Amino acid sequence: MRVLLAEDDPILGDGLRAGLRQQGFAVDWVRDGLAAEREVRSAEFAAVVLDLGLPGRDGIDILQSLRAQGCKTPVLVLTARDAIADRVAGLDTGADDYVVKPVDLHELGARLRALIRRAHGHAETVLRVGEVTLDPSTRQVRHQDTTASLSQREFDLLHALMRNAGRVLTREQLEQQMYSWGFEVESNAIEVHIHHLRKKLGSDAIITVRGVGYTMPVGGGT
Template sequence: MRILLAEDDNLLGDGLRAGLRQQGFLVDWVRDGATAQRELAGGTYDAMVLDLGLPGKDGTEVLADARRSGLKLPILVLTARDAVPDRIGHLDAGADDYIIKPVDLFELGARLRALVRRAHGQAEDAIEMHGLRLLPASHEVLLNGEAVTLSAREFDLLHTLMLNAGRVMTRDQLERRLYSWGQEVESNAIEYHVHHLRRKLAPGLIETVRGVGYTMPRPQRPGRA
């Protein structure tokens, strides 16, 4: 999962980025509201962690502008204000969740996974289809009950395709979800990871849509042909 982190405190931001990376998140970190707004407009993220006290354009404005523009990205607010009216105000302003400082990194990771899961219509942490069971919290993958060892990139690619089952994802869309700033992307990186997933899982699990990208078919509902 690729996360946009907007936090102007260098010590806190560095700790949040490191802690989320240890949990398998890709994190792009910005330090002011204007940059956060630009990234929201042009980036591809699964969720955002937004501090309200950003310089230049504060987080409240960033949140309000994002919702006015129709952006549906899950946004989790970081706040030092734990009074009930403040929390209600954040949620009514368009935040999907909030967490009180000081931040517990494992709670933050769990809340982000829950937000992304709900945004894709998933009720439970585990995603299951086509004999696969993927657990984002523990980075485990089971195929017909047997554990499968995947690299971090393979896991992220499989996770993205399963979350978006039935939707064709272009190579550019997949690259944006698998690589954060400063990470070099080889020209055939997605094809390479797809090849290895097919070899480790099943040849027909990921379909190629020629000239467009890749998709994982949505499981058919019982009773349908």
């Protein structure tokens, strides 16, 4: 899952990025408000971790602008502003969660997974499509009654498809959800991962829509 981290403190930002990456998130990190707003508008993120006291533009202003323009990306405000009035303002402006620093990294990861789950209409913590189940918190995948051993990229690709079951995703959309800045993506990387997933989960678990992209049918495969 690709998330945008907007945090101007270099030490805190580096720690948050490292901690979230250890939990399987692909993290893009910006350090000012203008860059944060630009990136949310130009790229697809599963969620945003937004500091309020950003240089360039305040986080509340960014949040208000994004919501006014119809942006539905889940936003978790992570800030030192702990007054009740600040919490109320953040949530009423459109934040999906409001967390006061400092925060435990595992709690932050769990809150992000919950936001992303709700944004995709999933009430349960474990995703199920056909005979495939995926647990984002443990990064475990099971096909029928067997645990499937997946690489990190295979897991990320499967997670993206299962979150969007029934929807066709293009190769570009999948790459945007899987990779953060700085990663060189080979032109056939998605196709290779799809091939490996089909070998592990069944040939019809993932359907190719020729000329468009890939999907996992809501009814599931074998």
